[in-house]
Amino acid sequence: MPRRELLLRLAQTVLCAFVALLSGCALGLSDPDPPRVGAKLEEVERYAASIVEDGDPPSVSVAVLSDDEVVYERAFGLADGPRGIAATPATTYRWFSVTKPFTAVAILQLAEAGRIELDAPAVRYVPSARAAFGEHADEITIARLLAHESGMGDVGNDIYGWLHLQGPHPRELDLLDRHLASYFDFDPDHVGEGHYSNLGYIVLGGVVEAVTGRSFAAYVEAEILDRLGMSGTGFHYDEPRFSPATRHAVASHPHDLMGFLVSLSLDMDALERESTAGRHWFNRFHPDQSAPSGLLGPSVDALRFARLILRGGEVDGSRLLSPRSLSAMLQPRAEVVESPAGDLDGFSFGYGWFLGRDDAGRRLVLHGGGGMGFTTMLMLWPDEARAVFVAANGSYVDGAMGQRLAQAFGGVDW
Numbered sequence: 001m002p003r004r005e006l007l008l009r010l011a012q013t014v015l016c017a018f019v020a021l022l023s024g025c026a027l028g029l030s031d032p033d034p035p036r037v038g039a040k041l042e043e044v045e046r047y048a049a050s051i052v053e054d055g056d057p058p059s060v061s062v063a064v065l066s067d068d069e070v071v072y073e074r075a076f077g078l079a080d081g082p083r084g085i086a087a088t089p090a091t092t093y094r095w096f097s098v099t100k101p102f103t104a105v106a107i108l109q110l111a112e113a114g115r116i117e118l119d120a121p122a123v124r125y126v127p128s129a130r131a132a133f134g135e136h137a138d139e140i141t142i143a144r145l146l147a148h149e150s151g152m153g154d155v156g157n158d159i160y161g162w163l164h165l166q167g168p169h170p171r172e173l174d175l176l177d178r179h180l181a182s183y184f185d186f187d188p189d190h191v192g193e194g195h196y197s198n199l200g201y202i203v204l205g206g207v208v209e210a211v212t213g214r215s216f217a218a219y220v221e222a223e224i225l226d227r228l229g230m231s232g233t234g235f236h237y238d239e240p241r242f243s244p245a246t247r248h249a250v251a252s253h254p255h256d257l258m259g260f261l262v263s264l265s266l267d268m269d270a271l272e273r274e275s276t277a278g279r280h281w282f283n284r285f286h287p288d289q290s291a292p293s294g295l296l297g298p299s300v301d302a303l304r305f306a307r308l309i310l311r312g313g314e315v316d317g318s319r320l321l322s323p324r325s326l327s328a329m330l331q332p333r334a335e336v337v338e339s340p341a342g343d344l345d346g347f348s349f350g351y352g353w354f355l356g357r358d359d360a361g362r363r364l365v366l367h368g369g370g371g372m373g374f375t376t377m378l379m380l381w382p383d384e385a386r387a388v389f390v391a392a393n394g395s396y397v398d399g400a401m402g403q404r405l406a407q408a409f410g411g412v413d414w
Helices: 003-023 039-050 096-112 127-139 142-144 155-163 172-184 200-212 216-225 259-261 299-310 322-331 405-412
Strands: 058-068 069-080 252-254 272-276 281-283 335-336 353-355 363-371 375-382 386-392
Touching: 039 058, 039 069, 039 405, 058 259, 058 299, 058 405, 069 299, 096 127, 096 142, 096 200, 096 216, 096 299, 096 322, 096 363, 142 200, 155 259, 172 200, 200 216, 252 259, 299 375, 299 386, 363 405, 375 405, 386 405
Parallel strands: none
Antiparallel strands: 058 069, 058 386, 252 281, 272 281, 353 363, 363 375, 375 386
């Protein structure tokens, strides 16, 4: 990047950071207060519309499941702001970490089939990890990785740079060979505590690949997505499952402090499609890591997965998990001590999920996803047989990764 442009961006960033300190606008903290639980749909829709009115995020897509029926689908705003293309319920968004519950299902499927043991060390299936794990290898079990309680640390912000614009797409085992030795750390005091780890889920993806002989993406597409009828969801834009007519939302991010810091580890000349009205608009990209954060699809497809969880592992005559495995998945394992989701007091990690209660005291199962230019939130209320999925093509939604918006829609008397 030319020095003049770099200095200009730095000046813009400092100004935006100063404004953020005064008003919170650049961090998505100035959104209106969400409606109370039980508000009318019209009030919740006005709240959703108000979130996209200033273009940050440019669009939000919402889908609601209640009593095993999709009762609501609607998109607000623009999937592509500079080109004026409206979002629709069929628009795809990158889900990022909402992928992790799918990874947990894949692991539990293999455990049910007797191909892995949850209490076994991961190195039993991925021997190449032993060199990095060293003396801690036997402590890092499959079950502990699923619940983020293995003692393994995370990658940090460097993971934003783990992406590519086109194929070939790396496997999880390739990523472990490339990154594990450099990024692995271990804190024995964190064993049994909930410390979120994307790196741990890459290891789980490697386990799936080592045991099945397939890429992680190929396994999940065949054994989970296709069996659930999630034909509009996949891992890579260049897959045949996405037709030329598929409408993909364009990732975007404002010219703010976070965007500047992340840009230092990215090839912005290749990634940025254009920059207009104080906002970056990105070319299509693929996260290198599939198991922690690779999926993309429309909001209604996410509800097909939610049905699987709410129905005890079976959907439309196809059983993907036993009731016992599904129950184990939703069992609190470790209190959330550290995670990118922010303040989640009283929440615990299950296998692939955050578990707790919402503002109204209802039992809540959730996972959000956030990364360069997209934010998603999947919330399930098992006792009400209800689920909400929110997706946006911006990095900020309601100041809480879409939690407030999803809870507002989940509180409507459907």
